[in-house]
Amino acid sequence: GQQVQQSPASLVLQEGENAELQCNFSSTATQLQWFYQSPGGSLVSLLSNPSGTKHTGRLTSTTVTKERRSSLHISSSQTTDSGTYLCAIDKLSGSFNKLTFGAGTRLAVCP
Amino acid sequence: DMKVTQMPRYLIKRMGENVLLECGQDMSHETMYWYRQDPGLGLQLIYISYDVDSNSEGDIPKGYRVSRKKREHFSLILDSAKTNQTSVYFCASSLHRANTEVFFGKGTRLTVV
Numbered sequence: 001g002q003q004v005q006q007s008p009a010s011l012v013l014q015e016g017e018n019a020e021l022q023c024n025f026s027s028t029a030t031q032l033q034w035f036y037q038s039p040g041g042s043l044v045s046l047l048s049n050p051s052g053t054k055h056t057g058r059l060t061s062t063t064v065t066k067e068r069r070s071s072l073h074i075s076s077s078q079t080t081d082s083g084t085y086l087c088a089i090d091k092l093s094g095s096f097n098k099l100t101f102g103a104g105t106r107l108a109v110c111p
Numbered sequence: 112d113m114k115v116t117q118m119p120r121y122l123i124k125r126m127g128e129n130v131l132l133e134c135g136q137d138m139s140h141e142t143m144y145w146y147r148q149d150p151g152l153g154l155q156l157i158y159i160s161y162d163v164d165s166n167s168e169g170d171i172p173k174g175y176r177v178s179r180k181k182r183e184h185f186s187l188i189l190d191s192a193k194t195n196q197t198s199v200y201f202c203a204s205s206l207h208r209a210n211t212e213v214f215f216g217k218g219t220r221l222t223v224v
Contacts, residue, residue, distance in 0.1 A: 033213060041148075041199060043215035086154070088213075098169060099144070099203075099213055101154040 003027050004102035006087050012108045019074040021105045023087030031090030032063055034072050037104070038083045046085075047072070077109045113138045117202050117216035124223050130189035132219050134202030142208045143185040144169070145177060147198040148218075154201065160185050161208055192223045 007022045023032070034046040047054050049061040049070065063070040074081055084104040118133045136143065145157040146169075156169030160179040174196060178186045185204075189196055202216040 031211070035215070041220075042217045043201065045212055045214060048212045088154075090213075098156050098159065099146075099154075100156075103151075103153045 003100050004087055004089055006085075006102035006105050008105060009103070010106040010108070012110065013077050015077060015079055015109055015111050017077055017109075019072075019077055019081075019107060021072040021074070021085050021087075021107075023070040023072070023102055025068050025070075025087075025089045025100075027068075027089065027100075029065070029068070029089035032070050033088050033090075033099070034059075034061055034070075035086040035088060036083055037086060043086070074107075077107075079109045079111055082107055082109045113214065115202055115204050115214050115216035117200075117219050120217065120219055122219060122221045124192050124221065126194055126223055127191050130192045130196075130221065130223075132187040132189075132200055132202075132221070134185045134187070134216060135183055136185075136204040136214070137183065138204065138206070138214070139182065140204035140206050140214075141182070142205045142211075143179065144203040144205075144213070145175070145185070145187045146201045146203065147171070148201060149198050157187065157200075159208075192221075194223050197221060197223045 004025045033048045036044045047061045049063045051065045053062045058075045060073040084106050086104045087102045088099045115136045143160045146154045148154045158177040160166045176188045200219045205211045205213045
């Protein structure tokens with residue numbers, strides 16, 4: 001089954017509203033990253049957060065490793081936040097780690 | 112300026128032709144990756160390279176091979192491209208193989224007709 005599940009699949013917000021994106025994973029993760037993929041397709045790393053809480057700008061990620069879940073909170077959303085948010089885990093597999101991605105949450109922020 | 116560069120950005124090839132996708136990084140990263148992204152399937156790992164001439168298959172290596180002769184370059188080769196290899200291909204790199212942030216290139220959109 002899918003090892004990384006993200007919810008919701010899509011989300012529509014009015015500018016200024018907050019967003020809460022969820023990521024649940026079925027394997028032990030040694031690393032967890034949140035990525036932003038623009039409508040043009042480029043992927044940008046937002047946060048690397050295997051455990052605890054991290055902030056950067058309007059983004060806050062909280063990962064509870066024991067419960068195998070992570071969240072990404074976007075405060076005061078802007079139209080430029082529109083795009084797809086991907087969660088990826090780096091799980092120990094044999095002698096190396098591999099990033100496994102979720103299907104993403106597609107966010108649309110309306111003016 | 113740390114970055115992963117992919118060339119070309121767009122490519123159209125006929126079925127049966129050979130395809131070479133190039134990737135470079137300027138961060139002296141040990142580990143490099145090739146992924147493909149398809150609608151509904153997300154990103155899937157094709158190959159990983161841990162260093163020069165040290166490559167391992169990912170989840171979907173069939174139909175692909177890779178070459179890493181210099182630490183900063185990682186190539187993806189499709190010998191006799193197939194239409195089902197039409198996809199967006201992403202190269203990525205990380206400092207080490209484990210527990211380090213992964214940086215992605217902007218992708219190469221390959222169409223095989």
